[in-house]
Amino acid sequence: MKYAMLIHVKPGQFEAMAEDEQRSVSAEYFALADDPRSQGGAELQGIETATTVRVRDGQTLTTDGPYADTKEVFAGYYVFEADTLDEAIEFAARIPAARLDGAIEVRPVVER
Amino acid sequence: MTVTARNRAIDRIRRDRTLVEKTRQLEVPEATMDELDDTVIEDERLELIFTCCHPALALEAQVALTLRALGGLTTAEIAHAFLVSEETMKRRLTRAKTKIKATGIPFAVPAEHLLPDRLDAVLAVVYLIYNEGYSGRVDLASEAIRLGRVLAALMPDEPEVHGLLALMHIHHARREARFSGEELVLLEDQDRSLWDAEEIAGGRKALDRALALRGRGTYVLQAAIASLQVDERIDWNEVAALYGQLAQITRSPVVELNRAVAVAQAGSTEQALEIVEQLTLEDYQYLHSTRAELLRRLGRTNEAREAFERALDLASSPRERRFLKRRIAEL
Numbered sequence: 524m525k526y527a528m529l530i531h532v533k534p535g536q537f538e539a540m541a542e543d544e545q546r547s548v549s550a551e552y553f554a555l556a557d558d559p560r561s562q563g564g565a566e567l568q569g570i571e572t573a574t575t576v577r578v579r580d581g582q583t584l585t586t587d588g589p590y591a592d593t594k595e596v597f598a599g600y601y602v603f604e605a606d607t608l609d610e611a612i613e614f615a616a617r618i619p620a621a622r623l624d625g626a627i628e629v630r631p632v633v634e635r
Numbered sequence: 636m637t638v639t640a641r642n643r644a645i646d647r648i649r650r651d652r653t654l655v656e657k658t659r660q661l662e663v664p665e666a667t668m669d670e671l672d673d674t675v676i677e678d679e680r681l682e683l684i685f686t687c688c689h690p691a692l693a694l695e696a697q698v699a700l701t702l703r704a705l706g707g708l709t710t711a712e713i714a715h716a717f718l719v720s721e722e723t724m725k726r727r728l729t730r731a732k733t734k735i736k737a738t739g740i741p742f743a744v745p746a747e748h749l750l751p752d753r754l755d756a757v758l759a760v761v762y763l764i765y766n767e768g769y770s771g772r773v774d775l776a777s778e779a780i781r782l783g784r785v786l787a788a789l790m791p792d793e794p795e796v797h798g799l800l801a802l803m804h805i806h807h808a809r810r811e812a813r814f815s816g817e818e819l820v821l822l823e824d825q826d827r828s829l830w831d832a833e834e835i836a837g838g839r840k841a842l843d844r845a846l847a848l849r850g851r852g853t854y855v856l857q858a859a860i861a862s863l864q865v866d867e868r869i870d871w872n873e874v875a876a877l878y879g880q881l882a883q884i885t886r887s888p889v890v891e892l893n894r895a896v897a898v899a900q901a902g903s904t905e906q907a908l909e910i911v912e913q914l915t916l917e918d919y920q921y922l923h924s925t926r927a928e929l930l931r932r933l934g935r936t937n938e939a940r941e942a943f944e945r946a947l948d949l950a951s952s953p954r955e956r957r958f959l960k961r962r963i964a965e966l
Contacts, residue, residue, distance in 0.1 A: 524739045607741035
């Protein structure tokens with residue numbers, strides 16, 4: 524089963540870290556990406572780069588900023604292959620954002 | 636290399652198949668779901684418990700699923716017990732079963748390193764079911780005890796399982812004495828001849844087992860307290876000490892409140908009041924009723940009345956409201 528690990532972070536949390544701390548957290552993210560069960564993913568640029576697009580009555584409406592206005596922002600994701608939700612939860616718990624005031628939303632990917 | 640790969644593939648297929656089979660067990664139509672108990676063999680029952688009590692499910696769904704799949708209650712009975720319509724309960728169960736399937740919640744006893752947390756979740760569900768029964772719906776209490784027995788048989792080496800079973804047995808033993816007609820009766824005023832000696836003995840046996848397994852968790856401690864409280868002469872100092880240990884684990888102000896009651900019963904009313912005054916439980920009815928009792932004992936009647944009235948403001952159960960009004964009238 525494939526699970527998407529949607530990583531939500533607290534804005535500014537990473538930037539506030541000392542440089543060596545940032546390096547070790549980044550290394551954790553890379554290590555998780557190297558896990559053989561990891562099947563891709565992406566880190567997104569900050570919400571200040573976000574553009575939201577809607578189509579209403581055939582018209583494209585483009586606005587500045589992220590879609591959801593929440594305390595935590597969506598920052599990236601992994602796609603993870605696991606047999607059970609328990610395995611997925613264990614992986615999610617190792618994502619640094621999970622302990623750094625952020626949260627990981629785990630959702631199965633629709634498989635066709 | 637290829638052999639390993641094949642074995643792994645076979646293993647996965649085998650697991651997938653059992654998963655499918657077991658998912659089907661949860662899918663059984665209403666009419667035949669009652670037979671679930673007979674069709675699920677012992678070790679699969681344990682897996683089923685862990686599935687039903689998976690923390691990825693909403694707590695109310697965990698409770699409903701557990702009662703449905705393991706407790707042998709019908710959907711209508713569960714709905715009735717939790718005061719929701721049968722339709723609502725049916726939807727709740729369906730949604731939970733769908734989530735189990737869609738998200739791959741496993742039918743398995745969790746791995747060793749996950750077990751403590753996951754077992755806590757299971758015990759919490761059983762205890763929640765018990766407590767629903769404790770406030771009057773006795774069927775649910777008996778049901779929870781039955782589930783506790785099943786768990787104890789399936790996990791004989793887990794002290795907390797025996798601790799919870801012991802706790803439920805001992806509380807349940809006092810069920811007939813807790814009420815006089817419609818009225819609440821305090822522990823110290825209860826007619827001990829109404830206590831169920833056999834149930835107490837069963838509880839103490841489970842407690843002994845838990846202690847022999849070196850259990851010192853929250854359920855074991857609570858069971859030990861409950862056991863002391865059904866002694867002929869209650870050792871309140873010991874009760875207070877156990878509440879102290881429990882408070883250290885749980886950091887719960889409610890536990891501290893109970894410790895204060897034990898300290899008062901041991902004879903130190905002023906020390907008890909000191910503990911109570913430090914608690915931040917402004918909206919908790921029992922903080923105010925306990926404080927009121929302590930003030931009454933210290934002869935501070937006006938303050939006691941005020942505190943009783945505050946408790947009365949917060950009390951919702953008619954039975955407890957009548958009890959508090961009686962206490963005020965007796966001042």
